[in-house]
Amino acid sequence: MTTTFSARGAAPETARPYIEQFDRLQGELPGAGLAWLAELRRQGRDRFAEIGFPTVRNETWKYTNLRALDKLSFEPASPTPRAGIDTLPTVRPAGAQGPRLVFIDGRFHAELSSTAGLPEGVELLSLADALRTKPDFVAEHLGRLAQPDDLPLVALNTAFLTDGPLLHVPQGVAVEQPVEIVHVTLAGDRPSAVHPRTLIVAGTGARVTVVEHHVGFGTGADLANHVAEVFVADEATVRHYKVQREGTESFHFSHAAATVGTNGHYDNFILTTGARLSRNEVRSTLAGTDSSTHVSGAYMVRGGQHCDTSTFIDHAQPNGTSREVYKGAIDDTARAVFQGKILVRPGAQKTDGYQINRALLLSDNAEIDSKPELEIYADDVKCSHGATIGELDEDALFYMRARGIEKDQARSLLIGAFLAEAIEEIADETVREAFQEIASGWMASR
Amino acid sequence: MIEIKNLHATVDGKEILRGIDLTIRPGEVHAIMGPNGAGKSTLSYLLAGREGYEITEGSVTYYGKDLLEMEPEERAAEGVFLAFQYPVEIPGVANTTFLKVALNALRKHRGEKELDAMQFLKLVREKTKALGMSDDMLKRAVNVGFSGGEKKRNESLQMAVLEPKFAILDETDSGLDIDALRIVAEGVNALRSPERSMLVITHYQRLLDYIVPDHVHVLAAGRIVRSGGKELAVELEKNGYRDFGANEAA
Numbered sequence: 001m002t003t004t005f006s007a008r009g010a011a012p013e014t015a016r017p018y019i020e021q022f023d024r025l026q027g028e029l030p031g032a033g034l035a036w037l038a039e040l041r042r043q044g045r046d047r048f049a050e051i052g053f054p055t056v057r058n059e060t061w062k063y064t065n066l067r068a069l070d071k072l073s074f075e076p077a078s079p080t081p082r083a084g085i086d087t088l089p090t091v092r093p094a095g096a097q098g099p100r101l102v103f104i105d106g107r108f109h110a111e112l113s114s115t116a117g118l119p120e121g122v123e124l125l126s127l128a129d130a131l132r133t134k135p136d137f138v139a140e141h142l143g144r145l146a147q148p149d150d151l152p153l154v155a156l157n158t159a160f161l162t163d164g165p166l167l168h169v170p171q172g173v174a175v176e177q178p179v180e181i182v183h184v185t186l187a188g189d190r191p192s193a194v195h196p197r198t199l200i201v202a203g204t205g206a207r208v209t210v211v212e213h214h215v216g217f218g219t220g221a222d223l224a225n226h227v228a229e230v231f232v233a234d235e236a237t238v239r240h241y242k243v244q245r246e247g248t249e250s251f252h253f254s255h256a257a258a259t260v261g262t263n264g265h266y267d268n269f270i271l272t273t274g275a276r277l278s279r280n281e282v283r284s285t286l287a288g289t290d291s292s293t294h295v296s297g298a299y300m301v302r303g304g305q306h307c308d309t310s311t312f313i314d315h316a317q318p319n320g321t322s323r324e325v326y327k328g329a330i331d332d333t334a335r336a337v338f339q340g341k342i343l344v345r346p347g348a349q350k351t352d353g354y355q356i357n358r359a360l361l362l363s364d365n366a367e368i369d370s371k372p373e374l375e376i377y378a379d380d381v382k383c384s385h386g387a388t389i390g391e392l393d394e395d396a397l398f399y400m401r402a403r404g405i406e407k408d409q410a411r412s413l414l415i416g417a418f419l420a421e422a423i424e425e426i427a428d429e430t431v432r433e434a435f436q437e438i439a440s441g442w443m444a445s446r
Numbered sequence: 447m448i449e450i451k452n453l454h455a456t457v458d459g460k461e462i463l464r465g466i467d468l469t470i471r472p473g474e475v476h477a478i479m480g481p482n483g484a485g486k487s488t489l490s491y492l493l494a495g496r497e498g499y500e501i502t503e504g505s506v507t508y509y510g511k512d513l514l515e516m517e518p519e520e521r522a523a524e525g526v527f528l529a530f531q532y533p534v535e536i537p538g539v540a541n542t543t544f545l546k547v548a549l550n551a552l553r554k555h556r557g558e559k560e561l562d563a564m565q566f567l568k569l570v571r572e573k574t575k576a577l578g579m580s581d582d583m584l585k586r587a588v589n590v591g592f593s594g595g596e597k598k599r600n601e602s603l604q605m606a607v608l609e610p611k612f613a614i615l616d617e618t619d620s621g622l623d624i625d626a627l628r629i630v631a632e633g634v635n636a637l638r639s640p641e642r643s644m645l646v647i648t649h650y651q652r653l654l655d656y657i658v659p660d661h662v663h664v665l666a667a668g669r670i671v672r673s674g675g676k677e678l679a680v681e682l683e684k685n686g687y688r689d690f691g692a693n694e695a696a
């Protein structure tokens with residue numbers, strides 16, 4: 001992004017506690033003995049010390065105010081003993097097993113995890129383990145796509161990164177079952193912070209579907225600051241789905257950066273119902289010719305929730321296709337933000353870009369800020385974007401009620417029909433149905 | 447029994463219904479005819495519970511209950527059904543889903559067991575066939591992309607499935623060709639029973655050749671200005687509404 005954060009001389013006040021924590025803890029972080037990692041962490045630390053948390057003065061954070069973070073002092077989450085987790089979220093049918101990694105308060109939980117059913121050659125393990133067993137592979141990928149310069153939260157994650165999933169699907173291998181990644185936040189006494197890092201590496205012609213679940217079992221003010229780096233080689237397909245249902249006091253940030261090779265394909269879909277404040281950044285770079293990316297999502301917020309979606313599609317090569325379909329339902333005094341940037345670089349001819357964000361305001365006090373941004377430097381391209389804001393159709397509501405359907409159910413049906421248009425973008429049927437059900441659950445829980 | 451007494455209603459301060467009195471007993475079919483703008487649709491919306499009207503005077507008693515106090519869904523549950531003059535399109539909601547949710551809501555209210563997907567499909571297929579509708583119309587979103595005639599048939603289908611106690615048909619004949627009209631009328635006649643009442647609103651006498659009413663009323667400028675037997679419809683067809691001080695539109 002073109003945004004620049006200016007260093008403000010002395011370390012911003014907001015950064016100080018985190019820097020002190022880092023300086024105290026750095027020796028205990030995973031991979032502490034690796035010189036390259038220590039250097040990477042130091043870069044993250046220094047950058048964060050310089051810029052601190054973003055403020056609304058920054059163009060890309062204009063609509064999302066992080067002031068609420070100032071009042072809370074987050075401690076790095078300490079490894080929690082497994083407690084009270086009977087059922088973990090899944091998109092699989094009841095009782096079905098499949099590959100999954102579970103992280104509790106940011107730490108890998110081996111007992112609840114399984115790599116069973118993965119084809120030969122596929123590696124699925126925790127990043128902390130990978131730093132011990134295959135540091136060179138990690139070094140090749142970590143920090144390559146998500147760089148701290150203009151991204152304060154990525155800088156913070158880079159300093160503190162502790163654990164997270166690493167998935168490597170080698171050349172030519174197709175993984176049929178979705179790989180599930182479960183991030184659980186447990187209730188702690190004090191506000192705690194986690195900084196997980198996800199690495200997904202798909203070799204030439206590889207295919208894989210990843211489903212991330214983010215759930216909170218606590219009611220505390222926790223901070224989850226995720227960064228994912230996704231490498232999609234030539235001819236490869238990665239479908240990357242996420243559902244975020246954290247507690248309504250938590251803060252959830254994520255930055256997913258993908259690079260897509262020639263004829264490659266990257267899908268990203270995020271379903272948001274949770275967190276007091278969330279921001280999902282998705283950055284997909286079409287780095288090879290004839291590649292494509294579908295970046296979509298559905299957000300449903302109520303109460304005082306704030307949900308920010310900021311996407312950046314970077315068309316760097318010719319014949320690329322991008323498609324973005326976002327839909328949101330916003331109730332009470334909740335607020336949503338959608339910022340969608342499409343960049344078509346010089347030479348990226350025959351680019352086809354499409355972007356739409358449609359929001360449904362369910363109360364007079366609900367709010368949406370939509371900001372599309374097209375930056376086009378090639379002349380033979382087709383790019384369109386749109387944003388709409390609507391309310392529930394009163395005539396349709398009356399029609400349904402006149403047939404005996406209760407008001408709440410009629411509303412749910414209408415909201416569901418509205419959101420379905422985004423959820424239908426999910427290519428994987430199992431995931432699509434599971435997400436549809438979660439959306440229905442949101443409406444029913446009103 | 448439905449008793450409408452001295453009903454006055456305004457929209458945005460404008461008086462549209464200016465004292466309606468009408469009593470409909472179980473088993474009776476009443477027809478309301480009248481020029482455009484007379485207040486026929488307003489009356490039907492009011493009976494179904496649409497918001498946006500201010501009732502300044504009068505009452506509606508439905509089998510002993512104050513109908514005007516009830517929510518639209520409660521009225522439907524108690525057997526009130528309005529076939530809309532302009533059926534509403536609901537993108538993204540399949541016609542079958544809509545019908546099934548509606549039917550099961552009513553069954554639940556009546557203390558009957560909800561139908562499962564198979565039972566429902568069987569029932570709805572039967573009714574669809576009887577109305578000469580295609581299965582395809584069931585899969586499509588409610589009224590979306592339906593022709594005028596298809597929308598009216600869809601209203602008839604809903605009525606056939608929901609089996610109301612008091613059906614209000616607001617110009618169900620408009621937009622139908624003669625064959626469709628006959629089919630829809632047959633559907634309505636099949637529902638006629640000593641327990642059911644109907645209020646058939648129409649602009650033309652044609653429909654009343656098929657659905658023969660017990661009473662005919664003329665509504666003009668927000669009032670019932672004349673009532674009579676089915677022969678009144680014939681007279682109106684001949685002379686129009688001129689005699690009632692209304693301008694002859696459409």
Ligand SMILES: Nc1ncnc2c1ncn2[C@@H]1O[C@H](COP(=O)(O)OP(=O)(O)O)[C@@H](O)[C@H]1O
Nearest residue numbers: 457458462480481482483484485486487488489
């Ligand atoms: N929502 C409304 N706002 C303002 N005027 C209305 C509204 N609905 C109906 N009217 C007016 O009320 C009168 C009666 O309308 P309506 O009941 O639709 O007549 P009919 O069905 O007999 O043709 C008309 O003059 C119409 O313009």
Ligand SMILES: [Mg+2]
Nearest residue numbers: 486487531617
């Ligand atoms: Mg009318």
